[in-house]
Amino acid sequence: MRAGQERVRRSRRLHLTRVERSEVVKKRLFAAAVKVVGEVGYAEASISRITQAAGVAQGTFYNHFPNRQDLLDQLLPAVGIEMLEFIRRRVRHVVSRVEKEAARFRAFFDFLIEMPEFMRILNESDLFAPKGYAQHIEIISKDYVRALEKEQVGYGTFSPEELEVVVHIMMGARSYLSHHFSYTNGKVHLPPQRVFTAYQKLFTIGLFATGRTHPLPMAKRRKATALKKARGD
Numbered sequence: 730m731r732a733g734q735e736r737v738r739r740s741r742r743l744h745l746t747r748v749e750r751s752e753v754v755k756k757r758l759f760a761a762a763v764k765v766v767g768e769v770g771y772a773e774a775s776i777s778r779i780t781q782a783a784g785v786a787q788g789t790f791y792n793h794f795p796n797r798q799d800l801l802d803q804l805l806p807a808v809g810i811e812m813l814e815f816i817r818r819r820v821r822h823v824v825s826r827v828e829k830e831a832a833r834f835r836a837f838f839d840f841l842i843e844m845p846e847f848m849r850i851l852n853e854s855d856l857f858a859p860k861g862y863a864q865h866i867e868i869i870s871k872d873y874v875r876a877l878e879k880e881q882v883g884y885g886t887f888s889p890e891e892l893e894v895v896v897h898i899m900m901g902a903r904s905y906l907s908h909h910f911s912y913t914n915g916k917v918h919l920p921p922q923r924v925f926t927a928y929q930k931l932f933t934i935g936l937f938a939t940g941r942t943h944p945l946p947m948a949k950r951r952k953a954t955a956l957k958k959a960r961g962d
């Protein structure tokens with residue numbers, strides 16, 4: 730059975746175009762870099778370690794990256810996009826805004842189980858790959874803001890500029906909560922249930938509040954004010 734599967738894989742590799750083979754190798758280098766940086770950090774993530782983990786010749790590295798720093802700068806944005814796609818798949822069929830945000834939050838921690846190296850890559854990148862760190866934060870925050878705006882989360886409560894601030898608060902919450910509740914002795918695990926319930930309660934009250942304390946959109950507020958004046962209230 731295994732021999733047959735290996736023959737199929739070998740046949741597929743032989744039929745790949747040159748561009749496709751190049752892309753396969755590049756993905757292997759990225760995957761190896763994730764493992765190496767996750768294990769020894771950016772400072773010790775040498776080209777030789779990465780190529781050895783990828784199972785390619787050291788000279789092959791330079792067919793895809795001009796130098797080590799270029800790979801490190803690309804690493805976090807690439808992993809971040811992978812995380813976004815993972816989360817999108819998890820929330821695709823969730824309808825309720827409250828449940829969708831709760832699903833995003835939980836999906837983030839599920840992603841850490843899939844890629845436990847993520848937090849070390851993120852936390853060290855600000856120092857060792859600042860270009861990649863800045864790009865990652867921009868990609869994630871803009872995508873998050875677009876999602877909340879599309880769902881009209883906080884509509885009538887937060888301006889677009891304030892919503893950007895809210896997104897960074899939520900991103901910070903994920904980082905700190907994962908550090909405190911998900912990593913023990915270098916091992917990653919799901920946080921206790923109270924982390925999910927507390928987060929959902931906090932942001933249900935703040936982002937999804939309804940009722941008399943929830944400010945009306947500007948047009949409705951003006952209409953309500955005009956009605957009060959007409960009634961002599």
